[in-house]
Amino acid sequence: MYTSRKKPNSAGIQLYYQQQSLRQIDSNKNRFKTLQTNSNNGGRRQRTNVSLETSNWESNWEKQFCTLESSQVANDVIAFDSPSSASGDPFNMRSTFSPQISRYCSSDNTTNVSPLGVYSSADDDSFEFKMKEIELSLVGTDIEVFGSCLSNSNGSLHQGTSQDNEFHIDEMISEQGFKESEISLLGPSSDIVDSCQSNLNGSLHQGTSQYDWSQFEEIIPKLDLKEELIRCAQFVFDGDFQKAIGFMNKVLGKMVSVAGSPIQRLGAYMLEGLRARVESSGSAIYKALKCEEPTSIELMSAMHILYQICPYFQFAYISSNAVICEEMQNESRIHIIDFQIAQGSQWMLLLHALKHKPGGPPFIRVTGIDDSQSFHARGGKLDIVGKKLEDCAKTCKVPFEFNSVKMYGCEVQLEDFEVQHDEVLVVNFPFALHHIPDESVSMENHRDRLLRLVKILSPKVVLFVEQESNTNTSPFLPRFAETLNYYTAMFESIDVALPRDDKKRINAEQHCVARDIVNIIACEGDERFERHELFGKWKARFSMAGFVPLLLSPSVIDSVRTLLKDFNKDYRIEQTDVAINLAWKSKVMCTSSAWRCY
Structure with missing residues (x-):
């Protein structure tokens, strides 16, 4: 029904950039020979012997091959502030985060050329200095590659048609599965890694054929993991897969841990997302993880811990x-349509609240909509939820009826709801709509279609809760930065509740959060169903569908504030004119609102 984005062509991307510089090769060939001789004298690199004659050309080289300006989004910019905690919004991705790419800013707020092309001879221990030193030693090899490309082009560069093409993607991806050493970074307790190892059809090349990554070992402890994750994402975005793979295996792999600090744990899962994207097998890995999920009892236990x-x-x-x-x-018969019924926990809380209602509780009918994830977590069909709720209603002495709709949310039609004329209707969207494809995925635009369908039912109130993140239509690089920013805050909030080596915490993060992260980073098109939007966009969608926001009373706010008394003091409630925000420190994590028809 939908089409997904195909595998990025590494050869095509790199040869495109090379084509722009072919005309400069002849005029600078002598300079390259001098540079090659000085750089490889006696088989050893001697950076101090590089001729000053090459400096201007080298500057032009760097601008073409080591800057964002040479990428496909040359005029777009991502603003990155100095690394800090999630509460400080380290990447400056506020609620108005744009899907454009801004310039990389250093910790002193000066603007550099690129996160990849910065080179300072004043700091011999800097990542950029090490990378520059290695790249200068490879110029002779690059000239031979360019000459080969030029001689075989017949007037134009053929992308990936020659077996001798050193930039062809097949040279970077071998035919065997993940090597154990490449994926051991998550540790023996990682189920996500075991699944990746057993289900990948290809493997990531070690990425050391040209780059001597051992030179980076001495500076790894000095590197900032957030910055290096962004750097690796930039390699992937630019199609520089050899550098990306080497960087993943030799640098990032030594910086992450599922039992480490919040950013180390998050980095482990974001690294797996990058590996999957380089393999262009995000869907295969994600589906494999779904198949390799723990038993229903184990998954329910992990979800309960997170809850x-x-x-x-x-x-x-x-x-x-x-x-x-x-x-x-004042209503006597209430029909609740829930688009994310899960275990039915929300309605068990409601039934207990209604049993003390003056004048007696109303009749409650719940229509639960199913999906495969909830099915697996429950260990069976919606009948399990219905039985639990019926038992709870009997205990609370609340008249109750359960109706099941066993289909994915975007598949439902008007007749599936079985609305009766004597009922007052409530529609519930708890963390559900971001899984529904919109106009960027399907011409049918089920996200807006579903809202219009609900409007036809004329509900008295529509309840809506979603994560405050911007990952729906954002291009890969800003989406990666947004994911890093948002989930850093989430992992910090989890960190204060349980010890870092707690197996229950590790399981909760792996089973309930990690797969979402991999999906956001590795998948595109209809294969990516973690598609969050900011509240401003949701507000526009509801308005276009025919809804207006319902002002929330002080009693609603007080109920949420009472809840937070049982949690860490860094959780905060922010009230706007039409919504309630739950924040971790200064980072808004999710938003709750209510809507009615106009």
Whole structure:
């Protein structure tokens, strides 16, 4: 039904850049020979012997091959501030984060040419200096490659048609599975790695055929992991897969750990996402992980741990239930359509709240919509949820009925809801709509279609909770930075609740969070279903569908504030004119709002 983006052509990307410089090769050939002789004298690099005659050409070379200006988004810019905690918004990705790429800014707020092309001879230990030193020693090899490309082009450069093409992607990807040494970075406790190892059809080249990555070992402890993750993402974005693979294996692999600090744990999963993207097998890896998931009991245990140690799910349930109790206090029959029924926990909380309602509780009918993830987590069909809720309703003495819709949310039609004329309707979207494809994925635009469909039902209130992140239509590089920024805050919030070596915490992160991260980074098109939008965009979608925001009362706000008393003091509630934000320190994590038809 949908089309996905095909594998990026490494040869095509790199040869495109080379083509722009072929005309300069002849005029500078003598300079290259001098540079090659001085750089490889006696088989050893001697950076001090490089002739000053090459400096101007070298500057032009760097501008063409080591800067963002030479990429396909030459005029776009990503603003990166100095590394800090998530609460400080280290990449300057505020709620108005743009899908454009800004210039890389150093810690002193000066603007450099590029995160990859910065070179300072004043600091011999800098990453950029080491990279520049290695690249200068390879100029002679590059000339031979360019000559070969020129002689075989017949007037134009053929992308990836020659077996001798040193830039062809097949030279970078071998025919065997992941080597154990390449994926051992996550440790023996990592289920995500075991799945990757057993399901990949290809392997990542070691990336050391040209670059001597051992030179970087001495400076790895001095590197900032956030900056290096962005640097590697830039390599991948530029199509420089050889450099990216070597960097993953020899630098990033030594900096991450599933039992380390929040950024080290997040970095481990983002690194796996980058590996998957380089293999152009994001979908294969993600589906393999889904197939290799733990048993239902294990997954439910991991989800329960996350539910207990973080307030995100409880924030969604309690804020929405408070609106229902307030808006429906005079109604006798209430029909709730839930697009993310999961385990039904939200409605168990509501049933307990309604049992004390003055005048007796109303009749409640819940229509739960199913999906494969919830099915696996429950260990069975929606009937399991219905039975749990019926038992709970009997205990609370609340009249109750359950109706199941066993299909994915974007597949539902009007007749599936079985709305009755004597019921007041409530529609619930808890962390659900970001999984529904929009106009960027499908011409059918199920995201807006679903909102218009709900409008036809004329519900009294629509409840909406989503993550405050911008990963839907953003290009790869800004999406990577946004994911790094957002999930750094999430991993920090998890970190304060359980020890770093706690197996339960590791399982919760791997089973409930890591797969989302891999999907965001590695997949495109209809294969990527983690597509978050900022509240401003959701607000526009609801408005175009025929809804207006419902002002939330102080009692709703108080319910959420009471919830946070049981969690870390760095969680905060922010109230706007139409929504409630849950923040970790200064980073807004999710937003709750209510809507009605106009």
